[in-house]
Amino acid sequence: MWKRLLLIRGTELAVLAMLAAIPLVVNNSYVLGLITLLAIYGILLIGLDVTVGYLGQVNLAQAAFLGLGAYAAGLSVAHLEFGMLASLAMGFGVGLVFGTVLAFPALRLEGPQFALATLSFSALSATTLNEWEGLTLGAQGLQVSRPPFLGMTLDAPGFFWLCLLLLALVWIGMRNLLSSQWGRAFEALRDSPVATDAMGVGTYRHKVAGFALASGLGGLAGGLYAFNFQYLQPQSFGWDLMVILLLGVVLGGRKSLWGALVGASLIALLPNLLSNRGLFQLISAAGLIIAVAAGTRGLLKKTAGPFRALAPVVAMGVLVAGSFVVENTEDWRKAIFALMLFAVVVGLPEGLMGFAAHFLARLFRIAPPPLPAPAPLDDVLPKRTVDGSVLLELRGLERYFGGVKAVDGISMTVRAGEIHGLIGPNGSGKSTAVNVISGLYTPTGGDILLRGKALPAGSLFKVARSGVARTFQNLQLFGELSALDNVMVALKDVYRSPLPLVLLGLARAEENRARAAALALLELVGLGEQARSRAKDLTYGDQRLLEIARALARKPELLILDEPAAGLAHPDVNKLLGIIKLIHERGISIILIEHHMDVISELCSVVTVLDGGRIIAAGTAEQIKRDPKVIEAYLGATDGVAPAPAA
Amino acid sequence: MLTVENLHAGYGTSEVLAGVSLQVKAGTVVALIGANGAGKTTGMRAISGMIRPNRGRVLLDGRPVQDLDASRVARLGMAHSPEGRKVFGPLTVEDNLLLGAYCRLPRFFGFRARAAADLEGIYALFPRLRERRQQAAGTLSGGEQQMLAIGRALMAKPKVMLLDEPSMGLAPVIVQEVFNTIRRLKEAGITLLLVEQFAKSALEVADYAYVMDRGRIAIEGTPAHLREDERVLAAYLG
Amino acid sequence: MYTLLIVQLAVSGALMGMVYALVAYGFQLTFATSKSINFGQGELVMLSALFSLTLIDTGLPYWLVVPGGMLFGAALGLFVERAGVRLALEQKSEGWILLTIILGLLGFSTAENIWGRDDRPFPTPIPSDPLHFFGIDVTPLELSVAVGVLTVMGLVELFKRKTLLGKAFEAVSADRDAAQLMGISATRTIQLSYGLSGLVAAMAGILVAPITTVGPTMASVLVLKAFSVAVVAGLDSGFGVVLVGLFLGALESLTSFYLGSGWREAPGLVLLILALAVRPNGVFGKATIRKV
Known part of the structure; x- marks a missing residue:
């Protein structure tokens, strides 16, 4: 128990402290800019991962929400003279509201139609930002000044710490949310929407809530983006950025906060790495080696067919060849992203963190927290009196x-x-x-x-x-989901805490009650011992x-x-x-x-x-x-x- | 004509077929009966290549086909009329029948002329289909859809035909019609592997029968032999 | 006079809308067999147009350029199916959405570097002097678009209805498992549908190129509207796309007249989101039955 807490929370704190200490050690505006961007992308990708990872839907609107949030925050400073917090809240709110508005029609759809709806929304928002010149100044761009934070003027390190603080808060909130009934419902409806509905969970409203939250985080990140760059142009939030964001989520690893962070650091650093030819050659060579290793392993273990093993090798091979042949790598930026993404999606679908998680799990065997005692069956399933009516x-x-x-x-x-x-x-x-x-x-x-x-x-x-x-x-x-989680998803009359309490992590008691009740039902059918097994691994x-x-x-x-x-x-x-x-x-x-x-x-x-x-x-x-x-x-x-x- | 040896198959982690062996000789009707969930349909799907068996062999006319895709197996002469009929709903009755002969007709032009005689044969067997030849298959009644599914499989002129639960969901009087049809197929010398829940009717038409239980062949024998065996009825009625 | 102007705008818009319909039709072809579409279709349109331009530059006559470009498009379609779609479909995942986007991006970058970023004119033997019908000006070029679109769609529909291979195509759309049992290979059929879809997209590129000029970004907007048309009409609804394409084209032309050309794209996008809200399976689409 202690070991587990220490390892997980300890790693989180250590990384946070390390990031926070960077401005104290390195006095370099370039580095500071990079890590600020990292924190902003972190928030953005955690949001994107809710739809792409947990809900399992390809969401092509996150860049648009970033843009909408950025303009909303920037304009509320310019026209409404909002402070930092109020304008960030504005960015978040705009993301949340537009997210909800889009979610209602879009989430009745699955797969390609959903992706198309989000794609159209992005295009629509780009058109609006471009054409509503009275407000946004259109293509010539909008200057944004960084407003005071609680009366203080923030310098670059100060602003970075603010971004980092918000990232930490979002991280904690999402962790609480995802380990609650909400997170379970998200995963459940990806595995079987029919059963989720049949268990009274309500596929649709969970999807809408999840998507709205993701969009809100996009808007919040947008606010930070605006105050970081202090200059906004509609075309910054277009298709190119969207592809890069997807690269971040997929490369980092879906369904993982750590994955989002790793992805964010990669996409923050990548453009700079690519502009240096020697470094680029090194990276693509490393990619080729990984692809060959993973491909051979997959073929030998028969977990991958020939296409899945070979295609990433070909893609990375083209990349290596390109890194020597091409005159200006900057011109080929999109192709480079495309080849890397292709190799990852085909060869490493779980992303870097998913790949690493296997090894980490083997290295640190941490016992899961103990289960509570099952609740008395009379509480969980009270006896009904029957009258034959x-x-x-x-x-x-x-x-x-x-x-x-x-x-x-x-x-x-x-x-x-x-x-x-x-x-x-x-x-x-x-x-x-x-x-x-x-x-x-x-x-x-x-x-x-x-x-x-x-x-x-x-x-x-x-x-x-x-x-x-x-x-x-x-x-x-x-x-x-585990057998226990399967039952907990469906549990009625236990979850009453409102969302804010869940986000703050104050719904633990309820979670424990739910666990005890679900265990009682598992014991009733004789599955008490298998509570932790994944449902698909059961006989x-x-x-x-x-x-x-x-x-x-x-x-x-x-x-x-x-x-x-x-x-x-x-x-x-x-x-x-x-x-x-x-x-x-x-x-x-x-x-x-x-x-x-x-x-x-x-x-x-x-x-x-x-x-x-x-x-x-x-x-x-x-x-x-x-x-x-x-x-x-x-x-x-x-x-x-x-x-x-x-x- | 068709030999199945020690076939294992299933979905995901669960193994539904645990070693099934059977044989269908040319020109005979073999029935596969057993309780629901015994693995009859899974067996059919594994034989025709709709699911890949985990272990075991399927020999069609002496040739191993267990590793082939369903469409390849079909081209080698196995026609599987699946459970639930699965006619092509939006297509017309006639198109459904023509597609049954897909393997042996020219792909672009002249296929209609080539298939005309065979179509006539099917319409003679099922006059009701002739009346509805231009109707969308999805609008047919259950019994007519079953006729169409059988006709479609016959169009392939298969070496062996698999017929999975032709009586499913049909009113008793239609079921009788279906069995009459099967009897006529038998008279015409079609090699047939028949999966049926109506054990008694199936035993009436079959030359030989296998009884499945929990993924294995529990008993086999001629219908006369099986009818005497008390265990058969007991196993079937549950 | 004013009404005449409106009609004039609507007619030329509608003729352009035929191109959206053709690209949308390409989406329907692959959706029917595999429930997937190529999100990089715009790049396919653009690459085929650029390739055709290169063919013209080598001095090939126009009547040879058209089939050449179409074959190139079909080849690209086959490549997309092999590299981006097949694996995901085998795993029953939606990975194809990402993969086709990625392949599109690759195509875009390749085009930028091979043909340059500038828009170039696309020479055509078809004259652009307007003809007059009841006071409305229509150029032969615009007419050629409409004729070309209807011809290609008609030929593909004929193929689907009159040949056995085409019927097999429909059989796979109706019930993939049953089609396999008839000896029809679903993989081959999906491959074929991507080839046809690429062919149709290439034709759209060649038809529209003389009007819009040719460059890497020529189709990025076009394809968005084609998405709208396909979804509004329903991804499985055959000729519904023509009606919706005509309507959207006309609507767009009027919007840009009244609100300014920057808002051109807006009606299509609004229409799409509205259609999704009201009729998720499209105006002409059929409701799907959930199975357990």
């Missing part, structure tokens, strides 16, 4: 896909406290029905009522918030159980289990039966989709049988088993088949 009612539910009627008019009732079996041959519409109930699909027709009130149609998130939880037949776990059977634990974290009134026994070996099926009984004893009503008749007859008080999207029988398990229609549907009626008609 109508819980869920389907009336004429329909869902068509083109000409295929997957669900074709289903009416059924689930009473509180029952385990309601839903069976039928493959493709009979069970899963589709459940997907409609849980909000993944909008029904083509019909009504779904929960306790007499219409359930929100077509929204996983809203249905999850109404007290219905589900598991997925094709597992939708958050693969990169298939354990992954199925983890899905159940995660759904229980919603404290649901109705739990939908979609083929929980599919692919399980026999002992695991027995374990599963026990767990479902335990859950049922706590008063949770269950809809169970199953194929195994023995599971159904052991657990279910009521069974509904579907075939071809319609209900063909309903009753107790015993009645169902004797129903001729059911036997026919399951075994296929081969008796009495007419002989093949002549073609």
